[in-house]
Amino acid sequence: MASHDERAALLVARIAGSLNQRLVTLTADITDVLYSEIPDLRADRQLFDLLGASVEGNLDTIFHTLQHNIAPENLEAPAAAMEYARRLAQQGVPVNALVRAYRLGQTNLLELVFDELGGEAVEPELGVPVLERIITVMSVYIDRVSQQVVEVYERERERWLAHQSSVRAVRVQEILAGNEHPDAGASAALNYVLHQNHLAAIIWVTDTGSGDMLARIESAAHDFSGFMGAATDPLFVAADRVTGWVWVPLGTRSAPRRGYGELREFLEARHPGLVMAVGGVTNGPEGFRQSYTRAQRARALAIAAGKNAPVVTAYDDPGVSTVALLIEDLAATRTWVRSVLRGLAVDNENAARLRETVQVYLASNLSNVAASKKLDLHYNSVKYRVKRAAEERGEDFTGDRLAVELALLVCQWLGPVVLTPDQAKGEPTVKGGGGR
Structure with a gap:
């Protein structure tokens, strides 16, 4: 006669086998739930099929693990799940959406297990051990695999951003050097409209021994852009590990929303340790270059002035353009x-x-x-x-x-x-x- 543990294992295998026979239907149901409940996953409809493949791969692995009593600690995420994480990273979908998808999927799968278990003639003494085994396998698997896909996501996101940033930096350099005609193609490549009013700025860290500060600088660039009244997202380019260039898109606005005095207070309060040079508002592709050039001159003055310089050196401030020439x-x-x-x-x-x-x-x-x-x-x-x-x-x-x-x-x-x-x-x- 089979032991208590053997009978529980057989029941777990039977439930998993029954669910696996409905793999296609269950995959479609859970995929629809994830797609409807997590708005970030709807950013690109083309990823819907890959989401389904990821769900199917995870369900199939869990069912086979339960059927054959495999230790979930040794499992790897399915290839489709890994690829889906990479694609989400490339699309800029927040990583918490990916994590939530696994938790929500686990919740829906547990409901299916309860339904399946309710249809079985289960001996009273087997109910708890069977549920414990199923819940333990699912929890360990979800925890392990979600960690794996998050690591894949973060590596891909870092690689993708580095690639995008390098491509963007090359295009910007070509425009600044006058080697590229700034047509609609250039705007599309940069995801930034060149035929509008611009406010260019350079943000940097004075302490060059502070390590890689680009994440802080980029955050400050977006913050600064919104504070000054940007019409859309700014264009940010990393110059080196402690310096970033930013263009604020002002659309038809001929002046920033706030003055440089307010900007100084804002930067000191929100981003202490960072300093900025601002080039003034200019128009069109030539203005894109001109505002940047002015910001560079203001920065040169700030560096020459050392501690004598304010936290924001604005080219438009009285005397700045003149002294910038003299240095x-x-x-x-x-x-x-x-x-x-x-x-x-x-x-x-x-x-x-x-x-x-x-x-x-x-x-x-x-x-x-x-x-x-x-x-x-x-x-x-x-x-x-x-x-x-x-x-x-x-x-x-x-x-x-x-x-x-x-x-x-x-x-x-x-x-x-x-x-x-x-x-x-x-x-x-x-x-x-x-x-x-």
């Missing part, structure tokens, strides 16, 4: 600034205070009263500081006012990079780059 020959600019400002170009607090006062005084059309209101000082204090500044410089500011204003603007941006080291502190090593 192309930083040594010559440094010499020129010191020759124009002379004693005012010393890197110490007293000279900095005098430079600020003169800068506001000149911007106030040489009015001590107007400057005093902006600086929140008594007008006699402004008058005294302007006099002291002229003495430090060796002449007043009326003869070459434009040169003085420009030199002060350069000092405001570049600080120690162009200033004369304070001899009282010792001469520090000044570099033209680094920092932001």
Whole structure:
């Protein structure tokens, strides 16, 4: 006479065999449930047949495992299930949709098992062991196989994105270099409309030892795009592991939704550790290039300014485009600034205070009263500081006012990079780059 365990195993095999005879019908039913209950799986109707093949392969494996008492720990996911995971990764379907499909499939299969078991004349002492065996096999199998398909999904997603990113980067480089006519084909290849208004920006990490930050940078790029009023998804290209380029599609909008002051606050609050250079709004394919070029110039200025630069350097901000041109020959600019400002170009607090006062005084059309209101000082204090500044410089500011204003603007941006080291502190090593 068969033992209790043998009788339970025979009943499990009979139930699995009965279900396997209805494999085609059960596959269709569960496939329909997954397709209707998980919206992300409906992104591409062409994948419906592959979803069915994946369901069939998993059901067939589970039924045979139960029929022949195979250890589920040794099973591998069916080939169709692996391929379906790869295709979902290529389509950008979220991985949680794939995981949910396995859990929902397991729930529906359990209901079928209960129905099948209810139609059997089961001895009372066999009911629990039979259910335990079936549930254990299904749970172990689903857990093991879902982990396998998720790993396949993630590898394929990484590979696919790297491929797509490299192809996109090549096309963008060709357009920026003027080697490709930016027609409708180029827009389709980039999934980005070139005949519209653009706002280009460069986002990077100042700490080059922080590792691969591209995921953070890309997230910030999408966040920034939405904040500035993008009409559709932005175009993002990885320049290297710590730098990304982004074009915000503004459609017919002639200006971003928010100003650069708001953007600075937004970036500091949402993405600390990242800095940005923005190229301004331009139009059409040529504008696509132009905004990027301006962003590159703003970035060069931010890097030269180091810690003196704000978290967002905007090409459209007053003085940025001018100073960005002057840093192309930083040594010559440094010499020129010191020759124009002379004693005012010393890197110490007293000279900095005098430079600020003169800068506001000149911007106030040489009015001590107007400057005093902006600086929140008594007008006699402004008058005294302007006099002291002229003495430090060796002449007043009326003869070459434009040169003085420009030199002060350069000092405001570049600080120690162009200033004369304070001899009282010792001469520090000044570099033209680094920092932001």
